[in-house]
Amino acid sequence: MKFTKILIFSLFAGICACNCTTEKPSGNDDGTGSEKPVIPAPEHDVTAFLTKCDGTVLFAESGFDFGKPGSMSPYQVTYDKNTDSPQVEGFGLAITTATAFNLLKMTPEDRTAFLTETFSRENGAGSSLIRVSIGASDFCLKDNYTWCDTKGLENFAVHQEDRDYLFPVLKEIYAINPDVKIIGSPWSCPKWMKGAQYGYEGYDSAVLERDFDSWTSGRLKPSCYRDYAGYFVKWIQVMKAEGFDIHAVTMQNEPLNHGNSMSLFMPWRDQLAFVKVLGPALAEAGLEDVKILLFDHNYNYDNKDDQINYPLNIYADPEAYRWAAGSAWHNYGGNVYELDNIRAANPEKDIYFTEASIGEWNYSFDGCLVNDFSSIFIGTLERGGKGVTLWNLMLDDKKGPYSPHDGSCKTCYGGVTINSSDYRTITPNTHWYNMAHASSVVKPGARLMKTGGFSFPSGFECLMFLNPDNTVGVIVCNKNASEQQLVFANTKFTVKYTMPGKAIASLLWQE
Amino acid sequence: MNRYIKFPIMLIAGASLLASCLRTPEFRTTDKGPDMTVNSCTESTYMGADIKFSVTVSDDDFALSTLKAKLFYDEAEVGETVVRTKENGTYEGTVNAPLYRDIPDGIASLVFVAQNVGMGLTYDTVYVSLKRPDFQSLTLSDQDGRTWQMSRSEGYRYEVTADFPAQLNGIVTTPAVNSDGDVIAFGWNGSELEAGNENAIPFSANISGEYTVSVDLMSLSASPFNHVISEEIDLSEASPEAVFALRQGAGLSFPMIESVSDWDLDPDFFSVDDNKNVIFNAVDGHYKFRADFGASFIKVLPCDAAGNELAMGSGCDGAVWAIGQNFGKPVIGPSWNTTDGAYAFAQVSPKVFQFSLNVGGQIKEGVALKIYQQMGWGGEFVKNNFASFDGAGVFVMTESGDINIAEGAKLADKKAYRFTLDLNGGADAAVLKVREVEAAGGAVLDISVNGVKADRLSKSIYKIKAMQIEKGASVSFSGIDNPDGWYADPDHFIRSASGLSFNAVSGYYSIELNLDGEYLTVRRVKADGSPATFKDEGAITIMGWGVAHPVMTSQLAWDTGALITLAEIEDGVYQFTGIAVEETDGTTMGGRFRYDYLSVKFFGQAGWGDEMGNVTLTDSAKKLVAVPGNIELADGVELENGAVYVMTVKADNSGFSGGTFDCSVDFVKK
Structure with a gap:
């Protein structure tokens, strides 16, 4: 994989195929040496990628050959290719207008190189699932906006900020990987569709229909359900016409959040009612292929007792059940174990992880590398999850640009950090490596396989996937300090791998 | 015995240690290990069994130290036995060949290492052919010495079906694995079978009875744990009542009722576990089940085998009944009625009876509840029969035994009250406690239209599937607040000062009441509730x-x-x-x-x-x-x-x- 060499060179040897420079991950300025660039190796049966928590090895590629079958190793992991688990759609990070702004500040050559490293299946990590906001998010460049800020759907139009920043970047991404899928999420409905008042969580129809002129909180007026459904239809139609594959939409980013710089409170009863309007509207417009995902918020339902089991309450309605393809989740509260509850109740419904961020409040390279890979990627995938999108792909070293409005995140890190003094120097952060490790070996259409044999010790996790091309992808996370032998075995060969301590790894081989 | 290689090996020591030895002659070292001969070693056996060996070691120059037998699966060391070797001679020992999940039969390496006090080492390696335990049958034995033969069902899976206790702590053993008669015994390490583990495998079911115990010597799994033995309850709309002999804790399956766990199951007689198994809560005995498919409710009546309702026995067992007014299940029933208005307490442990009512739908202001010793008039509990009564500050008892709401007290909205009657002190020293508890399944409102009860479809939707209404008939409601404020379409209804009257032609109609939206929806139907055409x-x-x-x-x-x-x-x-x-x-x-x-x-x-x-x-x-x-x-x-x-x-x-x-x-x- 050419990408790997480019990245490793760029990261550690100062050689940069994209003519930009990159730096070591933050938090690892201890002067320890890094591995030398991987020398192009002859074709091997197994390709391995490794990133260590100490930053000395960063998405380093190596290769080795199959061993003989019939291993008696106690560390033997068996796997069953007969799997009907949900098909994985992919992994990626959000393309906000902030990310697009930073990307467009790069030279075209540097930008193409970076996007290739991130999205290319042949020469990069192969990210295939991204998230964009429908209208502005808290990482917009200036004012809050939707695509219909003047009352009446006849006033629907692409906002210039998206036209100028989002669209060109998406077009470049699609030129590199035409199979990228997009999840769209609104941070707020148009204000003229908003009713009630700040913090209102009741259901009095008279209150709900009362005009509320605010970018935060408020409720979607029931009388505007059809208009808002029409808004979604138009947004999807525009995006598709531009060549962007809208795979799914959520009805509201963080529907239980009254704050942020843009928000709309949408309790499950509101989403239950609205999905019954949105679903038929999409169908009527011939957009049945666009999935409607419920919720899009935290595992702990923001500690609102009446919102527990949010998506399950909606699935319980037969008509809503028909339109809701699945649910989407964030990890800013609660634990991924909640997905056990969701999957047990409705195993036939999709699960996506749609947002997590690193930032000043939580970031360390060594901690986030393994902890996020474990809880977000492995945690979602082992529960039948179909994909993961993380927050901004790229922010600058000032953690921006971000919305100037109150409530926006001004301490977030992107998947990569670009130096705003030159818009060339890129520091990949843990979320980029997490995405790269998953995307590089778990391909769209992959299915999780059941494994047997060796019982992994506490702090050690490993998932195996069967890809559509009959390759096997393995992702491994070792939070422990000690290395761990692994022997993946079938009747024809074995794959022996020693997993270093405090690291994440990915393996890929052709069956 | 497959000999692999035998060679003395030079001691590799650190430079500092070597230097130290040179300066201290009393710690003389050597690069020559002891002479070692492997006389015998198990050539093939089962994983989980011991590999036996006999090795002769001797050394003319140095005193002997140890003989180690290290067992390797591939490159991984999986077992070791250390024998102290004070004298030249022959030593015998064993090293266990561990059995791991899912690994295939294969060839293990057993490396013998003889060492003298001069740190000289000699190695000898032999191969041992290992198979997973693979027999026609295994033996399951419990802590009381009872045994059962487990037959191979497929692959490495063995099972036996028999009458087992609810808790079966068992050990599974193989037939003899060698001529010495050794067997492999499998216990439980907390997560899987483990050869040699002496902790019993904690098979379990909800009640004693026939169930199947299985073990799998490939995956090292076992079952069942927390198995639910279910009694089949054949109730259908055509045959809604039957008598069943039930045991406390039994699972209940309802083949003719879809999603019975979603019914308004009486929490005194039933509970639903995390897997939606319906569990019977009352003590062993015969019970008459009467299913109300409209209300999604099963009324339970303790009875004899012939279906006669039980009275309280002389030993304070049997059944006790609640009769009175302004309470009932699933909704408030007829007052002082000894048939439809009589409700059995569930005997949840010997001589302890329980009866719970949801506030609103099952108990309301004006309640008078009295406990009877039969499903009808006759023996009854008056105040003198009680050694104590604790009404939780909400209920009081009259001299005649009526339980009423205390003056000034109010029932807790959306809660339930549980009455627990303990007769272990005898019928003249009864102890009755009332406790506020969480309402089970939500309150079921008693809503009717022209006296026809509406079924609860959801918390906010009630529906009469089909009722006959005559054109011009008055339409009245009970159980809903402010029906005059509800929306009733002006085509089906005419609203006048005297109320609503029905405007459509006579026939069968379904009436749906939306409590949240406060409106009615009327549809023409056939007599059975199916859509009219x-x-x-x-x-x-x-x-x-x-x-x-x-x-x-x-x-x-x-x-x-x-x-x-x-x-x-x-x-x-x-x-x-x-x-x-x-x-x-x-x-x-x-x-x-x-x-x-x-x-x-x-x-x-x-x-x-x-x-x-x-x-x-x-x-x-x-x-x-x-x-x-x-x-x-x-x-x-x-x-x-x-x-x-x-x-x-x-x-x-x-x-x-x-x-x-x-x-x-x-x-x-x-």
């Missing part, structure tokens, strides 16, 4: 855009789940009345016409199929609508926003056998 009953359904019920944000659209039937106000004459409103109007009750758009069609059943054919418009209708296909607003026409419009349809179903039916339509502003 134009062909059989003359019923006409309507679907399309621009029509709604009860507000415009609930447009009927082309949704066969939302359609309604037109009110047939005279034979062959149908009426649909509504206020013309904006499409987005979600608040105007009766806003059933969109003022600026209309596209509707009539059908002969609840869904696609028979539908309107030729439509003749009256002159007044022609001013408002046209029929290019569907009935739509005429070109350039908009209805007056806020005005009331009436659509009247005439259609004759006599002789109609299916297909299309002609009709005339009048449409006017009222």
